[in-house]
Amino acid sequence: MRAVRVFDTVDWQVAEEVPVAIVVNGVSHAVMMATPADLEDFAVGFCLTEDIIAEAAAVEAVSVSEHPKGLVAALTVPPTAVLRADPVLRGLAGRTGCGLCGVESLDDAVRPPRPVRRLDIDAEAVGRAFAALPDHQPLNRANRTMHAAAFCDADGAVRLAREDVGRHNALDKLVGAMAAAGLEGADGFMVMTSRCSFELVQKAARAGTPLLATLSAPTALALDLARQAGMTLATRGPGESIVSF
Numbered sequence: 001m002r003a004v005r006v007f008d009t010v011d012w013q014v015a016e017e018v019p020v021a022i023v024v025n026g027v028s029h030a031v032m033m034a035t036p037a038d039l040e041d042f043a044v045g046f047c048l049t050e051d052i053i054a055e056a057a058a059v060e061a062v063s064v065s066e067h068p069k070g071l072v073a074a075l076t077v078p079p080t081a082v083l084r085a086d087p088v089l090r091g092l093a094g095r096t097g098c099g100l101c102g103v104e105s106l107d108d109a110v111r112p113p114r115p116v117r118r119l120d121i122d123a124e125a126v127g128r129a130f131a132a133l134p135d136h137q138p139l140n141r142a143n144r145t146m147h148a149a150a151f152c153d154a155d156g157a158v159r160l161a162r163e164d165v166g167r168h169n170a171l172d173k174l175v176g177a178m179a180a181a182g183l184e185g186a187d188g189f190m191v192m193t194s195r196c197s198f199e200l201v202q203k204a205a206r207a208g209t210p211l212l213a214t215l216s217a218p219t220a221l222a223l224d225l226a227r228q229a230g231m232t233l234a235t236r237g238p239g240e241s242i243v244s245f
Helices: 039-049 123-136 138-143 167-181 198-206 220-229
Strands: 018-024 027-034 061-067 070-076 093-096 147-153 158-164 188-192 211-214 232-236 242-244
Touching: 018 039, 027 039, 039 061, 039 070, 039 167, 039 198, 123 138, 123 147, 123 158, 123 188, 123 211, 123 232, 123 242, 138 158, 147 167, 158 167, 167 188, 167 198, 198 211, 198 220, 220 232
Parallel strands: 018 070, 027 093, 188 211, 211 232
Antiparallel strands: 018 027, 061 070, 147 158, 147 188, 232 242
């Protein structure tokens, strides 16, 4: 007799994702699908990692408002602080956490990464950060859907973490939160629950972090960009080991 598996009936907190327009001085630069939490951090972080604004200190105001079809995260900065003159950086709506949706040229897609300052971080610190990360994922505990990005000090203690259904969004939220908290990327490292794609390396380098650790191994292009930036990439190896690249 063949066993028949019956699906369980449970209460489940389903994750949300909504269109979020990133607007700087009244000009829309992107529409991304994101989790509607920490959107002020998201807007600032996205504008920093995409080189739309020069520095977080230039942000005079940030607000989130409702729109009939989504949300608008709006930044006000001095005109001299806007680095990207093109009125629409990404004319297409990005999928959840999409790193390149709507980018119109190869030059925009694969930008040279910013060089980072070296910081000695041992494998034990990275292992401690991986072990501590689940304690900083309340949304994922509820729905098992979220990616997380965390900033850790050189000893592996998690200082800040942000979550989103998209890995790029989670990293952008983290960068924005770090700016608000006055944390410098060069003083620690980042750990993420995702694979390591080249867009994450670009964003992490923009934040100045010397090491990016991800649960899955990096791609070849991610490794190439990390070498250009002087950044170390790391992932979990067999057992409890940490592999660095």
